[in-house]
Amino acid sequence: MDQQPSVSVIIPVRDNGEHLRASVDSVLNQTYAAVDEIILGVAPSTDATEKISKELEVANPRIKVVSNPSGKTASALNAAASLASGDFLVRVDAHCELEESYIQEAIQTIRRTGAANVGGIQKAEGESRVERSIAMGMTSRFGVGNSKFHYGGKEGPTDTVYLGVYEKKAFRELGGFN
Numbered sequence: 001m002d003q004q005p006s007v008s009v010i011i012p013v014r015d016n017g018e019h020l021r022a023s024v025d026s027v028l029n030q031t032y033a034a035v036d037e038i039i040l041g042v043a044p045s046t047d048a049t050e051k052i053s054k055e056l057e058v059a060n061p062r063i064k065v066v067s068n069p070s071g072k073t074a075s076a077l078n079a080a081a082s083l084a085s086g087d088f089l090v091r092v093d094a095h096c097e098l099e100e101s102y103i104q105e106a107i108q109t110i111r112r113t114g115a116a117n118v119g120g121i122q123k124a125e126g127e128s129r130v131e132r133s134i135a136m137g138m139t140s141r142f143g144v145g146n147s148k149f150h151y152g153g154k155e156g157p158t159d160t161v162y163l164g165v166y167e168k169k170a171f172r173e174l175g176g177f178n
Helices: 017-028 049-059 073-083 102-113 129-138 168-174
Strands: 007-013 035-042 063-067 088-091 117-120 162-167
Touching: 007 017, 007 073, 007 102, 017 035, 017 049, 035 049, 035 073, 049 063, 063 073, 073 168, 088 102, 088 168, 102 117, 102 162, 162 168
Parallel strands: 007 035, 007 088, 035 063
Antiparallel strands: 088 162, 117 162
């Protein structure tokens, strides 16, 4: 049987203490067995994000924390990616929860198609009335335009993807995020 390529999940984190545990749990509960590490690029935060990040790191040897003093998303992703040992990088945001087969399907798609980057659908949700209103706008072509990651569609080339799964070698050749 073909061995699964290893995966490093990189998560930029700033002021997401409320959602961080659920996001990390969604990664830990993936059907893909070769998720070797989760690297949190943690920025200075006004909530309990930094404390929660350290607690997660202590509780699970697959979780690593790297400092992101600038607070910029690209800096967090690049710092996390620089530590990544996996064959593939999976970007996750600290406020999102992945479907349990997300990584499995993404890696299968890359291997089958040779794509440099694949992603899924951004399914906006909310708990409060304001959050639900924003989510409604995020699922409207009037609110967000025509990008496939909002609605889905046929597999194939697109202008952008939500989050993103990359072969680490290709990611490094492109020079990371800016």
